[in-house]
Amino acid sequence: MSEIFQYDFMRHALMAAVLVGGVCSIIGVYVVLKGLSFIGDGVAHASFGGVVLGFLLGINPLITSVLFAFIMVGLVSIFTGKGKMKTDPAIGVFFSFMMALAILFIGLMRSYNAELYSYLFGSIISVTATDLLIMLALGIIVLGTVAVFFKELLYVTFDPEMALASGIRAGHFNFLILALLGLTIVISIKSVGMILVLALIVIPASCAHQLTRNIKTMFILSPLFGITASIGGLCLSYYFDLPSGATIVIILTFIFFLTALKRVKG
């Protein structure tokens, strides 16, 4: 198996797989326990809008996609703050708006751009050294923030009202979780694609949730599943010439079925 990593692009792809698999599955624990799938999907669509804008303006699409992810998170937070509006319709409104922007930008490009395709469906072998560097920097920010605020994020995820009542700034940390989710999606969008990125976030943590009623164990099992599936998917997609993002997600879904068989009660 080692001979496939003699190529630069495969070494980059392997590093991307570990990074994306790891970061997505850690943030996924919060997403699963807090029920943030829909906003995750909204942010993925928004980042894609950012990617298209990046191509349109000729700047690195990862930079514009960070911007768009934050705009999405910001808009939803502003409109749902202090119980002004339910989260679900707020996401629905801006989800569509962001997608409309993406389609508008594609229309403005006037020429077919094959690279856009990889942001839509994911192409882990097209990750470049520069992409990897940006991904690594963002990944360190995400995991570092989780490490520093682990307790606060955990309490806010479990019981936001009690966290606030006991002196934790719950509003700030709720926003921080969304911001970290946004960065995670940006890190992953080129490797697995806008359409499938949510799977890489939600499935590993859901597998872990099937097996344990201990949050700490979830934080170990989830990345284990996420990284294994990413590397496995990468190798399979190379040998059988399959789309990498889809292969990873299908492996994850298999793991999900297996863990469902061993599910703990409660």
Added chain:
Amino acid sequence: MEPVIQIKGLTVSYNSEVALQDINMEIYKGEFVGILGPNGSGKTTLLKAVLGLISPAQGEIRLFGGPVDAAARKRMGYVPQKGSIDLTFPVKVFDAVMMGRYPLMGLFRYPSRSDRILVEEVLKGVDAWHLRGKPIGELSGGEAQRVWIARALVSNPEILLLDEPTTGLDVMSQGQIIDLIHRIHEGKGLTVLYVTHEVNNVSCYLDKVAYLKKTLYAYGHPNDVIKVETLREVYAGEVEVIQGVDRPLVVVGDHCHV
């Protein structure tokens, strides 16, 4: 002496609907205060306003002589009314109680030996140490209530706010929880705000009773406040007060022989 909780002209509303109107109360250090009133009378709202979870439309609350802020919240323990906790969350009793200490630990700090010892002491104190390894979703109502009381106590609060901690428990468990709170109150000189519907169970321990129904109908020593006129007004029904051995007892109008 300055009150630890001072409520001045407090009005709270949800979207334009007034839940509390012009409440004035002073609660002093070490007092055990019962808060009573019918469903929807604003008891939970009062506790939430004291914690700063809802901001007042008018008036002001001062805690420990200062504003309601994160620093003041770290000196208070809260046991919310049942139903607000996600019982499917994957956390064991020990770790759930440990969360009560999180706000007091610094960033990047993980629970130390002394944190663990405190959790152990508190769990033993509420008679729930044997439950430490159980997922919170697998507790009975009374067991869960002990655990949430433990979580509120583990931060060594100076004020304890309890929202119907005995509702839904059997008679014996109710007694145990009330005795537990009484012991903590006595032992640590804690200030306690205790929301309940069952005044007879606690009135012997209470320093003061507040009757709420949007406004504060009566506030004072149980013997002065638990009066048939007050209760009939607050509950708008046939309530009787009979004189027990040492204190007044509230009984609901005789439904059986009408």
